[in-house]
Amino acid sequence: MVEYLQTGGEEPAVTLDAFLEQSNATAVRLEPDEDARALIPFLDRLALIEVAFPKFRDGRGYSSARILREAGYTGELRAQGDVLVDQIAYMKRCGFDSFAPEKPLNPDDVEAALTRWPAHYQGAADGAVPIWKLRHG
Amino acid sequence: MYKYDEYDHAMVAARVAEFSDQVKRRLAGEITEDQFKPLRLMNGLYLQLHAYMLRVAVPYGTLDSRQMRMLAHIARKYDRDYGHFTTRQNIQYNWIKLEDAPAILEDLASVEMHAIQTSGNCIRNISSDQWAGAAADEITDPRPWAELLRQWSSFHPEFSYLPRKFKIAVIAANEDRAAMRLHDIGIQIVEKDGEHGAAFYVGGGMGRTPMIAPLIKDFVPLGDMLSYAEACLRVYNRYGRRDNIYKARIKILIHELGADEYRRQVEEEFAHVKSLGIDPPKAEFDRIAEQFAPPALDASAPDAIDRSDPDFAVWVDQNVAAHKVPGHAIVNISLKPIGGIPGDASSAQIDLMADLAEKYSHDELRVTHAQNIVLPHVRKADLYAVWQALDGAGLATPNLDLISDIIACPGLDYCSLANARSIPVAQKIATRFSDLGRQKELGELKLKISGCINACGHHHAGHIGILGVDRKGTENYQLLLGGSGAEDVSLGTITGPGFDEDGVVDAIERVTDKYLAERSEGERFVDTFRRVGMAPFKEAIYG
Numbered sequence: 247m248v249e250y251l252q253t254g255g256e257e258p259a260v261t262l263d264a265f266l267e268q269s270n271a272t273a274v275r276l277e278p279d280e281d282a283r284a285l286i287p288f289l290d291r292l293a294l295i296e297v298a299f300p301k302f303r304d305g306r307g308y309s310s311a312r313i314l315r316e317a318g319y320t321g322e323l324r325a326q327g328d329v330l331v332d333q334i335a336y337m338k339r340c341g342f343d344s345f346a347p348e349k350p351l352n353p354d355d356v357e358a359a360l361t362r363w364p365a366h367y368q369g370a371a372d373g374a375v376p377i378w379k380l381r382h383g
Numbered sequence: 384m385y386k387y388d389e390y391d392h393a394m395v396a397a398r399v400a401e402f403s404d405q406v407k408r409r410l411a412g413e414i415t416e417d418q419f420k421p422l423r424l425m426n427g428l429y430l431q432l433h434a435y436m437l438r439v440a441v442p443y444g445t446l447d448s449r450q451m452r453m454l455a456h457i458a459r460k461y462d463r464d465y466g467h468f469t470t471r472q473n474i475q476y477n478w479i480k481l482e483d484a485p486a487i488l489e490d491l492a493s494v495e496m497h498a499i500q501t502s503g504n505c506i507r508n509i510s511s512d513q514w515a516g517a518a519a520d521e522i523t524d525p526r527p528w529a530e531l532l533r534q535w536s537s538f539h540p541e542f543s544y545l546p547r548k549f550k551i552a553v554i555a556a557n558e559d560r561a562a563m564r565l566h567d568i569g570i571q572i573v574e575k576d577g578e579h580g581a582a583f584y585v586g587g588g589m590g591r592t593p594m595i596a597p598l599i600k601d602f603v604p605l606g607d608m609l610s611y612a613e614a615c616l617r618v619y620n621r622y623g624r625r626d627n628i629y630k631a632r633i634k635i636l637i638h639e640l641g642a643d644e645y646r647r648q649v650e651e652e653f654a655h656v657k658s659l660g661i662d663p664p665k666a667e668f669d670r671i672a673e674q675f676a677p678p679a680l681d682a683s684a685p686d687a688i689d690r691s692d693p694d695f696a697v698w699v700d701q702n703v704a705a706h707k708v709p710g711h712a713i714v715n716i717s718l719k720p721i722g723g724i725p726g727d728a729s730s731a732q733i734d735l736m737a738d739l740a741e742k743y744s745h746d747e748l749r750v751t752h753a754q755n756i757v758l759p760h761v762r763k764a765d766l767y768a769v770w771q772a773l774d775g776a777g778l779a780t781p782n783l784d785l786i787s788d789i790i791a792c793p794g795l796d797y798c799s800l801a802n803a804r805s806i807p808v809a810q811k812i813a814t815r816f817s818d819l820g821r822q823k824e825l826g827e828l829k830l831k832i833s834g835c836i837n838a839c840g841h842h843h844a845g846h847i848g849i850l851g852v853d854r855k856g857t858e859n860y861q862l863l864l865g866g867s868g869a870e871d872v873s874l875g876t877i878t879g880p881g882f883d884e885d886g887v888v889d890a891i892e893r894v895t896d897k898y899l900a901e902r903s904e905g906e907r908f909v910d911t912f913r914r915v916g917m918a919p920f921k922e923a924i925y926g
Contacts, residue, residue, distance in 0.1 A: 302418070302421075302544070303421065303504070303544055304544065304625055305504075305541075305542070305543065305544025305545060305546075305620060306620060306621055306625075308540065308541045308542075308543075308544065308620070309541055309617055309620050309621050312541055316655070316659060330414075330418055332405060332414075332418075332422055333544075335540075336538075336540035336541075336543055337540075339540035340540050340541055352413075355408075358404065359401075362397050362400065362401055363394075363397050363538070364390075364393040364394070364397055365390055365393065365394065366538070366540075367394065367534045367535060367537050367538060367539075368534075368535050368539060368540075368609075368661060369659065369660065369661040370540050370541065376661075376663070377390045377394075377534070378534075378663035378664070378667040379663075380390065381388070381390070381667060381670065382663075382664060382666050382667060382670075
């Protein structure tokens, strides 16, 4: 599961404003107060969307991620910033497939967090089959 | 009652394992208190003035005798032999050690209970009508709808770091016994063209800015309910204020946007969310509803009650309510003995109530938002035996909905947020009005006390409300009149300058004297207040 942890090195993500002005970039960074839906017309050409979590308590990025996945985005969706090991399971369910935490995470804890849940009550953006569907086939 | 299947068991077990691991990492210093705080809160663990407090979820206030006995066991083994039933139909323990918390959660899981999402900025335990399934005036049992919401909201990946806490109540009767419109989302199950659906009231709440929820959607079909709730929450998660903790509840967002604009945004989001297929099929609702099938009650059971014991008759008149099935009754157990602590029960009392539920109430109990306990399905012929047992345990105070049936938050005796004590004020008021004849003369009078502006004691919704504040280092109590958390929902108005502890008790006496002088035939206190307004009461209080 350690492959979820990113160390960077690829094309730097541009801000949403910069992207909307000259959208030849393939990586964009979304702040918590920015509307993920502004990116919907451009999802095809994006390879990376980095969603910023300046404070772990600010949960707007979870909605941003789901909105992007629900709109059909298939590129890399990265949670960056104050990303803690106790949040990454929910983040993954919302559609994040990579994490760039400011403070490194213990790989064993990451593994435990991402494999802990046997099932999920509700549908989200990770394709998991919700429990009600398991019950009724 | 809802019974866990393999999935429910596995989910709660995973949560216990997760939290045990988190506690271990916290005790080892691997995570900071700041990082640990939201994790422990989402598992019901608060840091209070003197110790950790654990709040255990009682989904929609329903539990069986086995679960009730586990609550007594926890009080005995891990706390100081008592628990405190809360205005969210939960129970909390005030003297918990952090290192015991995982073991307590394991004990709870063994009886299909947990403390999941009883705190924190997430969707809290769903509350409901304590008379669900028994009340004569309900159109259906609201609890299957509440259970559907419970499962959807448990471990919700998108809505676990909301701007602020989020409370949902579900009712299905016109009489509102759950303060539905004072919730972030209040749902009333209604009927349209022979079908049941959910009316969504969104943006109510108490706290420092009390608001009554406006109607956002009059009828959401069962098959859309979770999508609609998801849309309501998503708009809030994205646009609710995060710059100021006191303005972060959804009521502020809706107040600032206006109900119409909020509704427009929700409808737009709903049109999208509905396409995601997150609503379970009717078969899942039916699976849940089957488990809330009414108990087999004998409608030919004798309807007469032998009232020859006058003390018993007084209790029947005050604390026993009509059941939908003839020959049966709803027993309301007051946890408000005169001079006691509202909502507290000892482990022995909790065990006794469990025994009575098992023997006389089809193994069911309810916790009420007014901090009392209900035995929902009792044969009238058994009422005397139930009363005798309750009386022997100090649980037969005949004061339901009277002035001494006080809602009070834990206040400064326990709570780190409080500015003033609530419990001693409740005790003094109950003692002042201890004469039952006097209480009955005053009739229905809902008195609610909060020890700070966060309003856990529902003071805005009290016919008489008391708000404890800190005034230059001394406890000061403001008085509010005219609130209601019922179907005649309203917010109380402050009378004027506050009082000290004894002064507020005197002021209440002047208010009730004025009511007796002013009332017309058949008027409750709150009716008289609404008719004559604040002025005569203000004059009676301040001269």
